[in-house]
Amino acid sequence: MQADADVFIMGEDIGAYGGAFRITEGLLAEFGEDRVIDTPISEAAIVGAAIGAAQMGLKPVCEMQFIDFVAPAFNVIVNFAAKVRYRPGVGAALVIRGPCGAGVRAGPFHSQNVESYFANVPGLKLVAPATVRDAKGLLKAAIRDPDPVLFFEHKYLYRRLREELENDEEFVTPLGKARTHRGGTDLTLVTYGAMVHTAQEAAEQLEVEDGAEIEIIDLRTLQPLDSAAILESVKKTGRLLVLHEAPRFGGFGGEVAALVCERAFEWLDAPIARVAALDTPVPYAAELEEAHLPQVADIVSMARLQLNY
Numbered sequence: 001m002q003a004d005a006d007v008f009i010m011g012e013d014i015g016a017y018g019g020a021f022r023i024t025e026g027l028l029a030e031f032g033e034d035r036v037i038d039t040p041i042s043e044a045a046i047v048g049a050a051i052g053a054a055q056m057g058l059k060p061v062c063e064m065q066f067i068d069f070v071a072p073a074f075n076v077i078v079n080f081a082a083k084v085r086y087r088p089g090v091g092a093a094l095v096i097r098g099p100c101g102a103g104v105r106a107g108p109f110h111s112q113n114v115e116s117y118f119a120n121v122p123g124l125k126l127v128a129p130a131t132v133r134d135a136k137g138l139l140k141a142a143i144r145d146p147d148p149v150l151f152f153e154h155k156y157l158y159r160r161l162r163e164e165l166e167n168d169e170e171f172v173t174p175l176g177k178a179r180t181h182r183g184g185t186d187l188t189l190v191t192y193g194a195m196v197h198t199a200q201e202a203a204e205q206l207e208v209e210d211g212a213e214i215e216i217i218d219l220r221t222l223q224p225l226d227s228a229a230i231l232e233s234v235k236k237t238g239r240l241l242v243l244h245e246a247p248r249f250g251g252f253g254g255e256v257a258a259l260v261c262e263r264a265f266e267w268l269d270a271p272i273a274r275v276a277a278l279d280t281p282v283p284y285a286a287e288l289e290e291a292h293l294p295q296v297a298d299i300v301s302m303a304r305l306q307l308n309y
Contacts, residue, residue, distance in 0.1 A: 001031055003169055004059065007143055010037040010046055011063030020065045021099055021158050043073040047096060051081050054092040059143055064098030067152060068112045081148040082123030095142045097151035100128075101194055101245055102293055104156055108281035111289075113193075113246035115222055118150055119255065125149040125175060126222040130196035132163035134220055137173025145175060154194040178226035180233070184215035187303055188233040190256050191243040192219040195294065199243055202299035212307055222252055230256060231264050238269035239306045243294060248276035270309035273302050 001007045008031075009024060015038040018025030028036040039046050043064060050060035064070050070077070077096065085091040102111035118124050127142055127149060129135040135153065142149035165171075181196060182203055191199050196218045203214035215233050219226065234240050240260050242253035257272045275294045283289050 001027070001035065004143075006057065007059045007061065008035040008037065008053075009061040009063060010039050010050065012039055012041055012046075012065045014038060014063050019063060021155065023153075023158075024063065043069050043071075044076055047073040047081065047094075048076045050094045050096075051076065051084065051092050054094040054148075055084065055088075055090050059093050061095045061097060061143060064096065066106075066110045067098035067100040067114055068109055070096065070098065070114060070150075074117070077118070077124070077148070077150075078121050082121050085123060085147060091146040092148050093143075093146050095139070095149045095151055097139070097142075097153060099155035099158070100152045101154040101156055102277075102282045102289060103194065105284060105286055105289060106155070106282075107284040111282035113152070113244070113277075115150075115152060116246060116250055116252050119223055119252055123147065124223060126152070127175065127220065128152045128154075128193040128222060129220060130154075130157070130181075130193055130218050132161050133165060134173055134179070134218075136165055137171055138175065138220060140172045141175050144172070149175075152193065156194045157197075173220070175221045176224035176226055177220065178229035179218045179220055180215065180229070181218050182214065182216040184213035185237055186212045186214065187239040187241060187306055188215050188217060188230070188237045189241045189243060189299070189303070190217045190219065190230055190233075190253075192222065193245065195243050195245050198294065198296060199299065201296045202303065205296065205300055206303055206307075210304065210307065212303070214303065225255070225259075227259055227263075230259060234260050234264050235267045238267060239309075240268070240272045241275065241299070241303055241306060242272070243275045243299060245277055245293060247279045248274060249279050251276050270306040273306055275299050275302050
C-alpha cells in the first residue's frame with residue numbers, strides 16, 4: 001500500500017478493530033478511511049464492489065473474516081470475477097484473502113478449507129502459503145496479478161510462525177512455482193498450507209525410525225499448479241503421497257494424483273496414496289477435531305505402506 005496508491009483493503013471490522021485476527025491492525029491510522037474500508041456484513045457486496053473497483057483500474061484486497069463466509073459471495077466470484085476477462089476483455093485485479101483451516105477449535109462454520117470449491121473455475125488463481133516469507137512474497141504477487149486471486153491464510157499459523165523479513169520492494173514470490181521444503185529420494189510428499197509443517201514432522205520421524213528420505217513439495221500455488229515440480233520429484237522417488245487438510249473426497253489431492261497417473265505412471269513403484277481429513281464437518285470438541293484432521297501418525301503409517309510396497 002505504501003508503494004502503490006491504487007491498492008486498498010476492504011472487509012468487516014478491518015479498520016479501527018484491526019480485523020478478527022488483527023492482520024490489518026494499524027493500517028487505518030497509516031492509510032485512512034479511503035483505503036482501509038470497513039464494510040457491512042455482506043460478502044457478496046464486498047467482492048462485488050471490489051470487482052467494479054478493479055475494472056476501474058484500482059487494486060482491491062478483500063478480507064473475508066473467515067474464509068468459510070466466502071460462500072455468500074460464490075456467485076460474484078465464479079460468475080463475474082472469474083469471467084470478466086473472457087466477457088468484456090478487462091481483467092479484475094483483486095485479491096480475496098481470509099483465514100482458513102482447523103486446529104483451533106473454531107467449530108464447523110469457522111474451520112473449513114474451501115480451495116476445491118474454486119479449483120474447478122477457470123479464471124481464478126489460488127494461493128496457500130505455509131511460511132511467513134511466502135505469505136509476504138505471494139501476497140505481493142497476488143496484488144500485482146492482473147486477475148482475481150483467492151489467498152488462503154491458515155489461521156493455525158497466524159500466531160505460531162514468526163520471522164523478520166527485509167523491507168525489499170522487489171521481493172516477490174512468483175505464483176505458480178512450488179518449493180521443495182525437504183529433499184529426498186524415497187517418496188514424494190505433496191502438500192500445502194499448514195500441512196507442510198505436519199509433513200515436516202512426519203518426514204523427520206521417518207528419517208530417524210526408518211532411514212527414509214522424504215521429499216516434501218509445498219505447492220504454494222494451487223492454480224496455476226506447478227506440474228513440472230511434482231512430476232520431476234515423482235520420477236526421482238517413484239512414490240507419491242498427497243496430503244491436505246480438506247476432506248478426502250473431492251479434495252485437491254485427487255487432481256495431483258490424476259496428474260501423476262496421466263503423465264508419470266510408468267515411473268511409479270507403488271500406488272499413489274492420499275492422507276486427508278475425514279469426510280465430515282469439522283467437530284468443535286478438541287478430541288474429535290484431532291481425530292478429524294490428518295495427524296503425523298497418519299502420514300507415517302501411509303508412507304510406510306508405500307515404502308514397503
